[in-house]
Amino acid sequence: MENCKLSLELVVDILARLRVKSLMRFKCVCKFFYDLITSDRHFQHKHYGISKAKTDCVLLEVGYDTREYYLLYKGSEIECIYLDIPIIPSAQWVKCCQGMLCLISTRKDMINLGPSDDLIYDILIWNPSTRKIKAIGPITVPYKLSYPAYAINEFGFGICNNMTWKVVMRLEIHSLYGDGRDIADYITMVYSQVRGDSWSLSQTNSPLSFYTFQWEHCLEGISEDFYLKGRYYWGYKSPSNDPYLLWFDMDEEVFGTIELPSNVIIASFTIMNETIALLGYSTVGDSNFIEIWLMIENDNNTYWHKQAIIDCVVNVDNNERWRALGIWNVDYDLLVFLDTTLHWDPFFDEMEVPYFISIDLVTQERKMFFISKERKSITVASDQVDGYVQVYNERNNIDITEEWKLNCFMREGIYARVYGESLHSL
Template sequence: MSSRDYRKAKADCVVLETGWLVREYYLLYKEPSEYNEIGCIYFDIPTTPKAQWVKCCQGLLCLISIRNNIIKLDRDDYLIYDIWIYNPSIRKIKALPSVTVTYRPPSDAFVVNQFGFGISSDMTWKVVMLLEFCSIDDGSTTHQMTLVYSQVGGDSWSLRQINSVTPRRDLESESNDFYLKGRYYWRVDRFCVEPYNRFLIWFDMNDEVFGRIRLPDMNISSVSIMNETIAVVGYSSWRDFSCIEIWLMIENDNSTYWHKQASINTDNESWIPIGIWNVVGELLVSLEEKVEWDSDNSDRDHAKRGVPYFMSLDLVTQERKKFSISKKRKSISSIRNCDIYARVYDESLHFL
């Protein structure tokens, strides 16, 4: 991607993540023209090895990988994370000192982890690491810990373990997570958790404590940001997919409640809401073109497959713009024979 492409994107831009096993990233933005066409540029993130987690805060990307891509941790192994900070506006990347977790489980274990990236009110950048060690023998939790990796000035970073802990397995494996106003949020959607089986867990970058917010009782597809507050996007029930609803979180006098902001008719098409991606309030959805079956061929493996697309819907004007993604082109192109998973990193990237 050229610097010219970056300049085109300007400030109203988000990172789009696609793919299940192999992740790819794109910059999604409005073309600077009177028609406000959507541009979608392939985003080649420069890390070696390839980043396993990408987090975003105020225009910076935090890229995280487990050393040697460890899935199972032996008793004699140390868990090591490699971390980079990438500024796409100037195309500069900086490797941070690697993080070595000194805890070693009493027996062979799996490690489940989740991360957050943000900045405190005193302008200290922090990476929060939620770790849970699970016994390979029976899957039981043997140890939970929260680590805070924070900048202490210049190129120096410190690693601390804090007492505040939340179970990593409470969080979605591919959760909606984002930074907003000094807190990092992860979505929880667990039917077995009572009384709040749908909620957000947050970590305060200043006080370094966890909290939770109950989510609306609906079929939630995504949680993102709209008008500087949290927006929940989904369907009104588990059975009715004809209407997408958007609810905004309202905070008043230390209380929190939800207000239904919009309802959108899907025209009985298969829309999968991804999130609010544009600062003026546009909903991003994925959809698949209807499949045309070959009546002369009973083998469905040889039938025509649908083509997945994305669509941006202006919540005010109801204008719809359909597009697809490609490494070679900035906008319209088809994608075949692949599974689409996508989410929007809701912090707008800062461009020069």
């Protein structure tokens, strides 16, 4: 840096605008670059802010019994990156925040818990862009069962204003007596990064019960959830069937709720212009539409505004329909899955490659594309017994047959989150 003719501020600003892949090479240039890229939290936060403002990307989650994950980048051509999520132990829950993935697994079958069983969760934090992964578990729930039971889990993953990471764990435990007694215990824990590799576990107050928001296109047992501006959100229905968002503030560690439009058939949630957007369906006569509703906050009041409506070209004879998934982050194009059963046979567990549509919300221009496992793959593995070991590779044109399991893209099993590359690490 001694011979550099540019000011330090300008150098930092230039570096903050580069792709992560380039920065991974530049950190070897000098000690200043290395410390800035790998350790400076403020630089990492600045880089992410610039990255998300110019990158069109979603994290796509598909599958029913087995979940698969892809990064879809929108450009002149759609780039597809297939993520091999750790399978030892199996990552049963994957949460996303600022380019980091939180991978959560349990060591015990949660539908058949005995009085002597411990509730233990393993947690991995993985940045697919930098290839860094770290284990922050295992976590043993400070609770002992006194009866046979099953547990329902909900998780959240986010970052505080002081750039401290947190994992929210919500458990609802029900009795398996089967004689009308449905004992329920509610436990909410917050696993917080104290400093560096140190983490602390605490319990906090939680809403008494949660009824997962089971709208038509949501995977059973998995609610729509996402992180935005220091809060983690889950979609639910109240006992009276009214839809709402439950949020958890990462700084204050308190819960709150937001009512949703009651007259909308909800498809999913997404983020549009740093605002929560709701994607829904409506029908007028023989025409089908996708509606986009934006959440407006004004003087501590929250209401929903219908921002756009898109005509769905649906071929009923071919059992075809569109499924709204989310918004590409920059140009506000709508990502839609072309749902059809025309090309599959119920006696065979495979289908043709899945097709998607990207719709420009201004011009209404529509671009159809398909994703393929043959583009690129990032693999990471871990070993629960001997400790976590990072094993990754990046391969182009990997030899995976173009056959897709039917349950990977069935109606209930597909979900998209806005995603941005980041340098963040723990």
